[in-house]
Amino acid sequence: MILGICGLTVCPLVCSILALVFAKQAKNLLAMTPGADGSLFLDYGPYGLWRWTAAAIFV
Numbered sequence: 001m002i003l004g005i006c007g008l009t010v011c012p013l014v015c016s017i018l019a020l021v022f023a024k025q026a027k028n029l030l031a032m033t034p035g036a037d038g039s040l041f042l043d044y045g046p047y048g049l050w051r052w053t054a055a056a057i058f059v
Contacts, residue, residue: 004049012056016049023049 007016023046030036 007049007052007056012052016053016056020046020049020053 001019003015003019003022007014007019
């Protein structure tokens with residue numbers, strides 16, 4: 001989450017890509033942990049990061 005915020009303010013390309021990588025790792029870890037919840041945040045968070053990363057690349 002911190003890298004996503006830094007991607008919005010400080011360094012869009014690097015921080016956003018790192019945030020996407022760590023979000024994928026967190027989603028995999030959450031899938032392996034029985035009884036854990038929070039997948040809603042991991043489902044919708046990367047969509048915003050993908051849009052912001054694309055905007056940083058093309059602008």
